Amino acid sequence: MFREIRPAIILLLLLTAITGLAYPLAMTAIAGVIFPKQAQGSLIEKDGKVIGSALIGQEFKEDKYFHGRLSATSAPDPADSSKTVSAPYNAANSGGSNLGPTSKALADRIKEDVDKLKAENPNASVPVDLVTTSASGLDPDISPEAALFQVPRVAKARKMPEERVRQLVTEHTQGRMAGLLGEVRVNVLALNLALDAAAAK
Amino acid sequence: MTVIGWIQIFLYCAIVVALVKPLGWYMTRVFNGESTFLSPVLRPVEAGLYWIGGVDEKREQHWLTYAVAMLLFHVGGFLIIYGLMRLQALLPFNPQDQSAVAPDLSFNTAISFITNTNWQNYGGESTLSYLVQMLGLTHQNFLSAATGIALAVALIRGFSRSSMRTIGNFWVDVTRCTLYVLLPICVVYTLFLVWQGMPQTLGAYVDATTLEGAKQTIAVGPVASQVAIKMLGTNGGGFFNANAAHPFENPTALSNFVQMISIFALGAALTNVFGRMVGDQRQGWAILGVMGVLFLAGVAITYWAEANGTSTLSALGLTGGNMEGKEVRFGIVASSLFAVVTTAASCGAVNAMHDSFTALGGMIPLINMQLGEIIVGGVGAGLYGMLLFVVLAIFVAGLMVGRTPEYVGKKIEAREVKMAMLAILVLPLMYLGWTAVAVVFPPAVASMANAGPHGFTEVLYAFTSATGNNGSAFGGLTGNTFFYNLTLASSMFVGRFFMIVPAMAIAGSLAAKKSIPPSAGTLPTTGGLFVGLVVGVILIIGGLTFFPALALGPIVEHLAMNANNLF
Numbered sequence: 064m065f066r067e068i069r070p071a072i073i074l075l076l077l078l079t080a081i082t083g084l085a086y087p088l089a090m091t092a093i094a095g096v097i098f099p100k101q102a103q104g105s106l107i108e109k110d111g112k113v114i115g116s117a118l119i120g121q122e123f124k125e126d127k128y129f130h131g132r133l134s135a136t137s138a139p140d141p142a143d144s145s146k147t148v149s150a151p152y153n154a155a156n157s158g159g160s161n162l163g164p165t166s167k168a169l170a171d172r173i174k175e176d177v178d179k180l181k182a183e184n185p186n187a188s189v190p191v192d193l194v195t196t197s198a199s200g201l202d203p204d205i206s207p208e209a210a211l212f213q214v215p216r217v218a219k220a221r222k223m224p225e226e227r228v229r230q231l232v233t234e235h236t237q238g239r240m241a242g243l244l245g246e247v248r249v250n251v252l253a254l255n256l257a258l259d260a261a262a263a264k
Numbered sequence: 265m266t267v268i269g270w271i272q273i274f275l276y277c278a279i280v281v282a283l284v285k286p287l288g289w290y291m292t293r294v295f296n297g298e299s300t301f302l303s304p305v306l307r308p309v310e311a312g313l314y315w316i317g318g319v320d321e322k323r324e325q326h327w328l329t330y331a332v333a334m335l336l337f338h339v340g341g342f343l344i345i346y347g348l349m350r351l352q353a354l355l356p357f358n359p360q361d362q363s364a365v366a367p368d369l370s371f372n373t374a375i376s377f378i379t380n381t382n383w384q385n386y387g388g389e390s391t392l393s394y395l396v397q398m399l400g401l402t403h404q405n406f407l408s409a410a411t412g413i414a415l416a417v418a419l420i421r422g423f424s425r426s427s428m429r430t431i432g433n434f435w436v437d438v439t440r441c442t443l444y445v446l447l448p449i450c451v452v453y454t455l456f457l458v459w460q461g462m463p464q465t466l467g468a469y470v471d472a473t474t475l476e477g478a479k480q481t482i483a484v485g486p487v488a489s490q491v492a493i494k495m496l497g498t499n500g501g502g503f504f505n506a507n508a509a510h511p512f513e514n515p516t517a518l519s520n521f522v523q524m525i526s527i528f529a530l531g532a533a534l535t536n537v538f539g540r541m542v543g544d545q546r547q548g549w550a551i552l553g554v555m556g557v558l559f560l561a562g563v564a565i566t567y568w569a570e571a572n573g574t575s576t577l578s579a580l581g582l583t584g585g586n587m588e589g590k591e592v593r594f595g596i597v598a599s600s601l602f603a604v605v606t607t608a609a610s611c612g613a614v615n616a617m618h619d620s621f622t623a624l625g626g627m628i629p630l631i632n633m634q635l636g637e638i639i640v641g642g643v644g645a646g647l648y649g650m651l652l653f654v655v656l657a658i659f660v661a662g663l664m665v666g667r668t669p670e671y672v673g674k675k676i677e678a679r680e681v682k683m684a685m686l687a688i689l690v691l692p693l694m695y696l697g698w699t700a701v702a703v704v705f706p707p708a709v710a711s712m713a714n715a716g717p718h719g720f721t722e723v724l725y726a727f728t729s730a731t732g733n734n735g736s737a738f739g740g741l742t743g744n745t746f747f748y749n750l751t752l753a754s755s756m757f758v759g760r761f762f763m764i765v766p767a768m769a770i771a772g773s774l775a776a777k778k779s780i781p782p783s784a785g786t787l788p789t790t791g792g793l794f795v796g797l798v799v800g801v802i803l804i805i806g807g808l809t810f811f812p813a814l815a816l817g818p819i820v821e822h823l824a825m826n827a828n829n830l831f
Binding site for chain 1 (some may be wrong): 336337340363403406415438450451455460464465466470472473475476481483493505509512515517583585586587591592595599614616698739825830831
């Protein structure tokens with residue numbers, strides 16, 4: 064049995080070096096050359112400043128922008144580091160609400176949001192993804208229904224014709240991969256950037 | 265439920281099944297020590313490792329030596345992770361200046377990774393430096409997976425050999441698995457993931473100014489290289505807190521689909537390795553058949569439950585299923601499928617928050633883990649868990665017809681059945697025992713995020729996941745407390761090693777037996793009758809063990825939900 068001690072130490076260290084250092088560092092180097100944009104986080108720059116990542120949702124509150132999904136992410140409380148405070152779309156601390164199906168807190172929250180949305184657009188039925196939190200708190204997408212639901216508000220705030228805004232939504236609706244995998248969706252940041260660009264014209 | 269949803273599910277199954285034979289063929293060659301198309305490149309590396317490590321690759325080990333070597337290897341792995349976490353503030357590759365991790369959390373995480381559990385009491389992007397992610401976690405993702413596969417192969421050798429004292433050489437099995445199977449796939453896989461949008465950088469987190477002028481700090485890192493082995497090795501510990509739900513850890517529907525395939529690929533292929541090594545591939549297909557029946561039943565229930573949504577949503581007229589805790593790009597079907605896949609195997613990665621699943625939708629992942637993750641299973645662990653149930657099923661069948669039970673030419677006798685029962689009983693002892701303690705211990709109760717039966721399920725899920733070495737969670741439970749760090753670590757430890765050592769004892773005892781040719785009285789173990797028998801034994805043993813606990817958790821919650829009782 065004692066002769067197993069030498070490989071237990073030496074093989075472990077060598078395999079650790081290969082899989083824990085050589086492999087990730089080599090992959091970082093190769094990926095950085097072949098896919099530099101993705102490797103850095105698919106960042107979007109505007110006027111030389113990073114305004115976000117194409118893959119990471121960000122918080123939108125103003126009426127003139129399409130809003131993303133609810134986010135349950137948090138951040139350490141500046142007043143007391145042992146506690147946390149709500150910080151939607153905190154991309155340095157991902158997470159979901161973890162509220163269960165019989166949670167009263169969840170039921171109350173959804174009801175309140177449904178009432179708010181019904182007041183904003185009484186003519187359409189409320190899409191479920193607009194009143195539920197995403198798993199990561201950073202979901203970059205909403206469903207096409209959720210985007211179309213917001214068209215009247217956005218058009219009014221921007222004084223643009225609804226038809227034009229609806230057309231932008233359609234242009235930014237991504238289908239299933241190969242018509243099969245995943246879900247039909249709209250990237251909120253991309254849509255809002257297009258909206259800004261259209262307004263600037 | 266939609267047609268396109270079911271098409272995705274069947275496409276998934278078809279691809280997994282199509283990979284079984286080629287991967288099984290390749291892995292059989294690797295573990296038989298034959299040369300492969302990668303040998304010209306890797307053989308010198310392999311030989312060099314043996315030379316420096318003092319390993320004689322021709323010398324095989326008795327099962328006890330094999331088990332001791334495996335345990336020593338894990339002691340070393342534990343020390344590396346624990347040391348790195350405690351010292352991370354002083355070490356390089358720490359652009360965010362993460363401070364040292366607390367002793368109990370480091371202990372929990374180190375146990376978690378050497379047992380292939382990868383329970384996340386740590387927060388990923390908010391707790392760990394890049395060095396810990398790479399040198400600590402990525403390395404153990406490889407080695408704990410390689411260990412699982414090595415152990416499964418050793419057990420298979422027990423069945424396939426005749427009158428031998430040895431079951432292989434642990435060092436050779438682990439090294440060959442790492443070099444020839446895991447690393448080459450991960451290199452290609454990492455590049456695919458980066459192409460799909462996964463970051464792979466050593467740079468610091470990025471500060472962005474959003475369109476509305478707010479500041480957003482975006483965590484990045486060497487994500488892809490870790491995620492590749494996290495999925496392929498059914499480890500499941502996330503680079504980020506939100507695991508595979510995080511857009512950087514699972515950017516697209518395609519990356520999600522491939523990640524699900526990679527969870528099952530090696531585990532499913534091991535059934536074919538088994539068939540090839542015992543000389544009859546149909547034996548492997550029969551085992552995969554048992555897994556397939558249980559898997560599809562689970563998928564159907566979870567998909568149905570999540571698509572139906574909750575009474576809260578339907579009362580408000582919201583349709584489209586239970587989207588709380590799910591991502592739009594995956595939707596209901598890919599989230600439900602992922603949840604069943606990750607718990608059928610011992611992976612534990614999540615692309616949706618299981619805590620927010622409906623009561624029945626969340627019960628299936630729980631049941632999958634309580635059965636011991638034998639449906640495909642973790643790399644290796646699933647196969648030996650399943651073979652333990654096969655031993656029991658054969659024993660039960662032998663009792664019925666009054667003959668000494670046999671399986672693939674080996675007589676199954678008292679010693680094998682005792683060891684199989686020991687391994688199968690130790691799991692419920694841990695998860696039911698600790699759950700019982702936790703629900704009467706006030707500080708442990710305070711960790712629950714949800715009230716009512718759902719809070720109970722959170723605790724039951726945590727201990728089940730830890731004991732089953734899964735690592736997925738009902739994430740609302742605050743697990744990073746002294747009580748849970750220690751009790752969960754003990755569950756992970758017992759769940760891993762008290763299963764492995766009896767399995768190795770069976771391997772040793774079987775290898776020493778003579779192979780006997782099948783006779784007219786031998787129960788055929790390749791047909792539908794056998795598949796039905798094993799499924800029945802699994803469900804009866806499983807059901808008797810954990811049904812009472814399920815009745816207190818998800819079942820009563822489902823009834824409460826239908827009666828509109830909120831907590």
